[in-house]
Amino acid sequence: MTESDALGETAVAEETARPAPAAFATIPAGADPVGGVSTPAGADPAAMEGSSTPAGADPAAMRVYSTGIPTLDLVLGGGIPAASTVIVAGRPGTGKTILAEQFLFTNATAGAPALYLTTLSEPLEKVVRYLQQFTFFDRERLLKAIHYRDIGQVIRGRGIASLPQLVEDLVLERGVFFVVVDSFKALHDLSESAVTFRGVLFDFARVLASSGVTALLVGEYVSEEIGRLPEFAVADGVIELTNRAHGVRDERAIRVHKLRGAAPLPGEHSFRIDASGLVVFPRLIGDIGARVTFTDEPVPAGIEALDEMLRGGVRRGTSTVIAGPPGVGKTTLGLQFLVEGARRGEPALLVSFQEAARHTRQRLRHLGIDGDGLLAAGLLTTFYAPPLELDLAELVGRVRALVEAKGVRRLVIDALGDMQDAAIEGERFRAACWTLMHYLGNAGVTSFFLSETPWNDLESVPILSAITRGDISYMSDNVILMRYLWPPHGETDRALQVLKTRSTGHDPSLRPFRIGPAGLVVAPASEAVWPVPPAAPLAAHARSAS
Amino acid sequence: MISRFPISAATSSAAPAAQARFPGEAPDRRRSAVVCDPDVVHAHLVARVLGKVGFEAAVCHDAVTCEALVAREPPALVVVALLLPDSDGLTLLRRLRTHHRDGARPWFVMLSAVQAADWAREAGADLFLAKPVPPPRLAAVVRSLVATQRSGSQEHAGSLPAQL
Numbered sequence: 095m096t097e098s099d100a101l102g103e104t105a106v107a108e109e110t111a112r113p114a115p116a117a118f119a120t121i122p123a124g125a126d127p128v129g130g131v132s133t134p135a136g137a138d139p140a141a142m143e144g145s146s147t148p149a150g151a152d153p154a155a156m157r158v159y160s161t162g163i164p165t166l167d168l169v170l171g172g173g174i175p176a177a178s179t180v181i182v183a184g185r186p187g188t189g190k191t192i193l194a195e196q197f198l199f200t201n202a203t204a205g206a207p208a209l210y211l212t213t214l215s216e217p218l219e220k221v222v223r224y225l226q227q228f229t230f231f232d233r234e235r236l237l238k239a240i241h242y243r244d245i246g247q248v249i250r251g252r253g254i255a256s257l258p259q260l261v262e263d264l265v266l267e268r269g270v271f272f273v274v275v276d277s278f279k280a281l282h283d284l285s286e287s288a289v290t291f292r293g294v295l296f297d298f299a300r301v302l303a304s305s306g307v308t309a310l311l312v313g314e315y316v317s318e319e320i321g322r323l324p325e326f327a328v329a330d331g332v333i334e335l336t337n338r339a340h341g342v343r344d345e346r347a348i349r350v351h352k353l354r355g356a357a358p359l360p361g362e363h364s365f366r367i368d369a370s371g372l373v374v375f376p377r378l379i380g381d382i383g384a385r386v387t388f389t390d391e392p393v394p395a396g397i398e399a400l401d402e403m404l405r406g407g408v409r410r411g412t413s414t415v416i417a418g419p420p421g422v423g424k425t426t427l428g429l430q431f432l433v434e435g436a437r438r439g440e441p442a443l444l445v446s447f448q449e450a451a452r453h454t455r456q457r458l459r460h461l462g463i464d465g466d467g468l469l470a471a472g473l474l475t476t477f478y479a480p481p482l483e484l485d486l487a488e489l490v491g492r493v494r495a496l497v498e499a500k501g502v503r504r505l506v507i508d509a510l511g512d513m514q515d516a517a518i519e520g521e522r523f524r525a526a527c528w529t530l531m532h533y534l535g536n537a538g539v540t541s542f543f544l545s546e547t548p549w550n551d552l553e554s555v556p557i558l559s560a561i562t563r564g565d566i567s568y569m570s571d572n573v574i575l576m577r578y579l580w581p582p583h584g585e586t587d588r589a590l591q592v593l594k595t596r597s598t599g600h601d602p603s604l605r606p607f608r609i610g611p612a613g614l615v616v617a618p619a620s621e622a623v624w625p626v627p628p629a630a631p632l633a634a635h636a637r638s639a640s
Numbered sequence: 641m642i643s644r645f646p647i648s649a650a651t652s653s654a655a656p657a658a659q660a661r662f663p664g665e666a667p668d669r670r671r672s673a674v675v676c677d678p679d680v681v682h683a684h685l686v687a688r689v690l691g692k693v694g695f696e697a698a699v700c701h702d703a704v705t706c707e708a709l710v711a712r713e714p715p716a717l718v719v720v721a722l723l724l725p726d727s728d729g730l731t732l733l734r735r736l737r738t739h740h741r742d743g744a745r746p747w748f749v750m751l752s753a754v755q756a757a758d759w760a761r762e763a764g765a766d767l768f769l770a771k772p773v774p775p776p777r778l779a780a781v782v783r784s785l786v787a788t789q790r791s792g793s794q795e796h797a798g799s800l801p802a803q804l
Contacts, residue, residue, distance in 0.1 A: 217679045217681075217682065218678070218679070218723055219679065219682070219721070219723070219752065219753035219754075219771045219772075220753065222723075222752075222753045222754055223753040223771070223772075226753070226754070226755065233754050233755070233756065236723070236754065237722070237723070237728055237730075237754075241725075242723060243725070244678075247680075
């Protein structure tokens with residue numbers, strides 16, 4: 095692909111040649127916004143640490159433009175390939191225009207300006223009014239780098255056949271590098287027949303191709319039109335935005351149907367729209383990051399007998415499901431595990447769907463732990479996600495970003511059931527768990543996944559059926575079960591046991607434990623309850639406890 | 641380009657006798673104005689509003705035509721948009737100001753949806769209004785603008801806030 099240089103005498107476009115960028119790395123978007131000749135922005139090597147190149151792609155061959163949204167660039171496999179024509183399709187309100195505008199505000203400069211062509215005769219001032227609420231809006235760029243033209247009026251007057259020449263004139267007038275047509279679909283209405291339109295379309299596409307501009311054609315296409323209308327065959331790329339209702343929730347998704355010259359991530363990826371524009375959460379199924387080097391060593395939870403049962407502790411980089419009924423002590427155990435890490439200088443992260451930060455701080459205070467100190471030092475981070483409108487792709491993305499930002503070594507997810515409830519389809523829950531567990535494993539993060547088991551499941555033996563909630567226990571390396579005992583054993587009514595460790599041995603005995611002022615205290619081996627007591631009237635226990 | 645608005649009646653054909661607005665002004669004398677906005681509909685709307693407050697407004701849609709109109713017949717009021725096809729409202733204002741350093745200087749008003757009051761002031765606008773401007777507001781603002789007395793032929797900015 096040759097470098098685009100529209101008129102031969104103007105500045106070289108700000109292009110960045112790059113392989114697929116590292117997940118969530120900030121991609122430099124270009125040179126200064128206002129001003130004449132700018133030197134091409136080179137890829138920042140520091141940003142590329144740990145990046146993975148799509149198999150077979152030659153980084154030098156394909157130049158791309160950032161969309162201004164780093165995670166969307168990830169989905170596109172780098173960005174919008176230079177000199178390509180890409181259709182941005184979607185029903186009204188799906189965010190197409192915002193995406194196109196973000197692209198322009200990221201890339202257009204006085205030396206490499208852009209053309210914004212409206213076929214709907216929407217006044218520029220109206221477009222600008224809504225644009226100003228976004229943080230990417232830059233009035234300098236609007237004034238100096240983006241040229242607005244209403245071609246709807248002209249085409250209505252002269253006829254659709256005038257489109258290619260008109261666009262060519264406008265492109266040459268200013269030496270533009272970028273073109274947005276909004277809406278391209280509306281041109282169908284200005285054409286007397288499909289045959290006429292097709293001819294105009296081919297000429298128009300040739301004008302774009304020969305002038306080397308990078309073009310985004312925005313249109314309110316519905317899904318079934320994609321692949322049916324001729325422009326989709328002609329375009330180099332097709333990006334579709336959707337906004338589906340799931341009950342009371344809206345689910346926005348972006349899908350790259352095709353993108354010549356790039357290796358986009360397949361499937362649908364969820365996104366939101368906020369003041370910064372589009373925020374995309376790539377569905378990183380299968381992208382589990384590069385394996386970092388770390389020592390295969392025990393990671394103690396700071397609970398003596400438990401660490402002993404685990405031969406020192408769970409192994410570094412492993413995932414452990416901790417299952418048990420409500421109130422048995424899972425969250426406390428998880429917190430102790432995190433705090434032990436923080437005490438050893440290993441940054442810890444609590445991802446909670448159950449408790450906001452202040453409740454966690456309260457818990458820590460009751461355990462006699464200086465939570466505020468650890469939080470302030472960055473050794474402990476809490477991330478609270480209300481389970482109501484949870485998007486799993488967003489969650490996985492945020493967790494990864496936090497892990498990378500804070501250098502997290504220990505992580506607790508409280509609780510898996512909320513993730514499963516939030517998943518729109520069961521498949522997504524399993525996929526999200528798999529992705530998270532393997533990503534964390536590769537990153538050397540030791541993780542606990544808390545899983546709430548219902549009361550009545552404790553009446554059945556094997557209890558394993560409750561632990562295999564969502565069939566994820568087979569994915570985790572270790573499983574610890576916490577349960578209530580009836581009748582109570584000595585002074586305590588609860589016990590835990592290690593059900594499974596993947597490669598190291600463990601003490602399988604059932605150990606009573608109590609929750610003391612400083613957290614869990616697990617009985618030593620001499621006090622193990624073995625064999626497993628009958629699961630008889632737990633209902634009686636449940637009644638007495640409520 | 642000067643356009644004739646396709647839908648409305650002529651923009652400035654209101655009977656002069658009914659339009660007297662300014663103390664001491666003969667009822668049949670109307671001041672001239674130039675409106676420059678690439679949005680054809682908006683430009684003609686502004687011209688209509690100006691017609692109601694005693695102006696006879698010429699409408700144009702790019703900087704070159706605006707300069708030509710102002711040079712041909714210096715108006716009392718010039719209303720420009722910020723985003724113009726061949727230039728921008730700031731450059732236009734700066735150029736218009738230099739032409740009229742001596743003699744009666746027109747009032748300069750900028751209308752834009754872009755928040756550019758600071759830019760407008762620097763370029764020499766007497767007033768900046770954020771689009772969309774409701775016609776009654778525009779009329780009231782223009783009335784109070786021209787009712788302000790000027791001191792000689794010097795700048796009159798400063799007697800009014802630059803942005804309303």
